[in-house]
Amino acid sequence: MNWLMTLRIALRALGRNKLxxxxxxxxxxxxxxxxxxxVAIGEGAKATIRSQIASLGTNVLxxxxxxxxxxxxxxxxxxxxxxxxxxxRAIRQEIAAVSFxxxxxxxxxxxxxxxxxxxxxxxxxxxEFQQIRDWQIESGRFVHDGxxxxxxxxxxxxxxxxxxxxxxxxxxDSVIRIRNIPFRVVGVLxxxxxxxxxxxxxxxxxxxxxxxxxxxxxxxxxxSIVVKAVSAERVVEAQEQMTALLRQRHRIGPDxxxxxxxxxxxxxxxxxxxxxxxxxxxLGSVAGISLLVGGIGxxxxxxxxVTERTSEIGIxxxxxARGRDIMMQFLVxxxxxxxxxxxxxxxxxxxxxxxxxxxxxWPTLVSPSIVAIAFLFSGAVGVFFGFYPAKKASTLDPIEAxxxx
Amino acid sequence: MSELIRVENVHKIxxxxxxxxxxxxxxxxxxxxxxxxxxxxxxxxxxSTFMNILGCLDHPTSGxxxxxGEEVGSLSRNEWAHLRNKRIGFVFQGFNLLARTSxxxxxxxxxxxxxxxxxxxxxxxxDVLALVGLGNRVDHLPNQLSxxxxxxxxxxxxxxxxxxxxxxxxxTGNLDSATSGEIMALFERLNVEQGMTIILVTHEPDIAxxxxxxxxxxxxxxVSDRLNEAVTGLAQPQGI
Numbered sequence: 046m047n048w049l050m051t052l053r054i055a056l057r058a059l060g061r062n063k064l065x066x067x068x069x070x071x072x073x074x075x076x077x078x079x080x081x082x083x084v085a086i087g088e089g090a091k092a093t094i095r096s097q098i099a100s101l102g103t104n105v106l107x108x109x110x111x112x113x114x115x116x117x118x119x120x121x122x123x124x125x126x127x128x129x130x131x132x133x134r135a136i137r138q139e140i141a142a143v144s145f146x147x148x149x150x151x152x153x154x155x156x157x158x159x160x161x162x163x164x165x166x167x168x169x170x171x172x173e174f175q176q177i178r179d180w181q182i183e184s185g186r187f188v189h190d191g192x193x194x195x196x197x198x199x200x201x202x203x204x205x206x207x208x209x210x211x212x213x214x215x216x217x218d219s220v221i222r223i224r225n226i227p228f229r230v231v232g233v234l235x236x237x238x239x240x241x242x243x244x245x246x247x248x249x250x251x252x253x254x255x256x257x258x259x260x261x262x263x264x265x266x267x268x269s270i271v272v273k274a275v276s277a278e279r280v281v282e283a284q285e286q287m288t289a290l291l292r293q294r295h296r297i298g299p300d301x302x303x304x305x306x307x308x309x310x311x312x313x314x315x316x317x318x319x320x321x322x323x324x325x326x327x328l329g330s331v332a333g334i335s336l337l338v339g340g341i342g343x344x345x346x347x348x349x350x351v352t353e354r355t356s357e358i359g360i361x362x363x364x365x366a367r368g369r370d371i372m373m374q375f376l377v378x379x380x381x382x383x384x385x386x387x388x389x390x391x392x393x394x395x396x397x398x399x400x401x402x403x404x405x406x407w408p409t410l411v412s413p414s415i416v417a418i419a420f421l422f423s424g425a426v427g428v429f430f431g432f433y434p435a436k437k438a439s440t441l442d443p444i445e446a447x448x449x450x
Numbered sequence: 451m452s453e454l455i456r457v458e459n460v461h462k463i464x465x466x467x468x469x470x471x472x473x474x475x476x477x478x479x480x481x482x483x484x485x486x487x488x489x490x491x492x493x494x495x496x497x498s499t500f501m502n503i504l505g506c507l508d509h510p511t512s513g514x515x516x517x518x519g520e521e522v523g524s525l526s527r528n529e530w531a532h533l534r535n536k537r538i539g540f541v542f543q544g545f546n547l548l549a550r551t552s553x554x555x556x557x558x559x560x561x562x563x564x565x566x567x568x569x570x571x572x573x574x575x576x577d578v579l580a581l582v583g584l585g586n587r588v589d590h591l592p593n594q595l596s597x598x599x600x601x602x603x604x605x606x607x608x609x610x611x612x613x614x615x616x617x618x619x620x621x622t623g624n625l626d627s628a629t630s631g632e633i634m635a636l637f638e639r640l641n642v643e644q645g646m647t648i649i650l651v652t653h654e655p656d657i658a659x660x661x662x663x664x665x666x667x668x669x670x671x672x673v674s675d676r677l678n679e680a681v682t683g684l685a686q687p688q689g690i
Contacts, residue, residue, distance in 0.1 A: 360546045364560035365535020367528045
């Protein structure tokens with residue numbers, strides 16, 4: 046008995062009981078469809094979180110000024126002015142686990158261009174800020190080392206600012222005014238969209254931090270230092286070394302509290318990603334259970350079918366079918382049902398995740414590997430749950446089977 | 451004539467829990483190629499057990515069964531399946547055709563288990579159906595055929611692999627007497643024209659008279675084994 050013939054016999058047997066075959070397949074269809082749709086939802090959520098975290102800048106650490114305690118009054122975060130741009134340089138130069146570091150100063154400012162004005166976040170940064178935040182330049186350039194040295198009056202503006210101050214005009218080499226100081230626009234930032242907190246990251250103007258210190262804020266300290274570790278694995282190492290270095294630089298004795306804090310964005314990223322992962326695993330396993338239930342449905346129907354077709358099995362054995370032939374016949378039947386169900390389930394799963402994406406705006410993501418896995422798994426479910434009924438059929442006594450009414 | 455079947459001192463004992471029920475208690479029979487044998491006896495006489503052993507469906511508890519000179523009583527299930535496919539054609543009382551499967555496909559069934567190619571298989575099945583007189587009913591389903599026609603399909607299925615013998619278990623048990631006569635005439639024709647060895651189980655003397663040799667079972671033993679005088683001209687002369 047060759048494969049093609051076995052397959053044809055199986056198809057014919059299934060075709061004789063169309064409704065029953067379909068209902069049996071339905072378990073697998075729903076199971077596979079659910080696995081694909083659920084995993085697509087989970088993967089979509091994971092991808093969204095990943096891209097949000099990536100837009101924050103991966104491996105990023107932030108050093109903030111600490112608490113100033115005077116006579117028992119604790120002033121809250123940012124109370125001291127001890128962070129300096131030289132701290133940023135020292136971190137960058139002395140810690141191997143750090144690849145980039147930039148001082149940051151921020152203030153909401155009113156920006157004027159021609160007859161338009163716009164309130165936006167003005168940030169004083171160093172050239173390395175671009176690498177730390179993975180921020181692309183759409184046109185022009187970012188802050189230079191030369192701008193820092195000369196406290197140059199140059200500005201790099203975000204997309205939202207471009208829209209509100211220049212419309213469709215090219216802003217490069219235009220002049221904008223902040224607190225009546227003219228700045229030449231030398232670059233336009235590429236759009237970065239919303240942050241995880243929902244703030245518009247493109248609504249910003251960046252200028253050299255030295256310019257911000259000397260010309261706008263008239264201070265000598267910096268508000269924070271953003272640092273990029275060389276890899277996610279070395280974030281903790283970088284954090285520890287930065288703490289030690291800053292304590293030393295700020296001359297903090299062993300029994301005194303830090304006058305700064307090192308915040309680690311990868312903690313947030315880790316938490317968000319593990320939440321998404323847990324959700325994906327939960328969704329996937331619920332769907333997997335329904336696939337298992339579908340498999341049990343196949344086993345149930347195959348057992349009924351073996352009993353019902355006892356006399357057929359007897360006839361086949363009498364005319365020369367070996368146990369193996371009978372077993373293959375039922376196994377192929379179960380596998381065909383499971384695989385057909387799996388195929389329909391894949392279409393259903395992809396279809397429903399597309400529908401969710403379109404109508405509910407859920408960021409679903411169907412990965413080809415899960416489609417392949419779901420299909421193979423459904424075939425395996427068919428063979429696994431078909432095995433016992435098939436084995437039972439193949440070991441029937443032909444005399445008993447022939448006598449069966 | 452050459453020897454086709456040799457059964458030597460076959461015993462068959464069924465175990466029903468603690469009790470041992472002997473179904474055959476030492477049966478020895480030799481059947482030549484080309485014979486037409488009726489196996490008779492009341493129910494429980496052991497004739498069905500005897501047929502199951504001849505049909506390679508059941509192992510003898512002791513004793514030997516030679517088919518075409520080869521000891522086959524102790525072969526494995528798979529070897530038996532092969533023997534049943536190649537050398538034995540079965541005809542049953544209840545026809546035992548596959549439902550919702552056309553006559554010609556029913557006849558093709560045994561050939562599916564020995565690797566006959568599709569076209570040759572189909573042509574052979576059509577030939578055999580024509581031989582049993584059903585050349586015009588090949589695409590009918592069993593439930594569209596009369597009992598006699600269904601039994602003809604079953605006979606065609608038994609013949610299709612050119613077996614050494616046909617085992618027919620009460621082949622007319624579900625048929626009226628006119629149709630029974632037609633089926634028996636077909637068996638006689640196959641025996642005479644094709645030289646087919648036929649072993650037929652029946653408890654009806656009217657049916658047994660068509661056979662040339664009658665073996666009578668009682669309580670697991672052969673109680674009589676004689677040639678049938680009624681089939682004149684074919685029976686070997688006795689007592690001359």
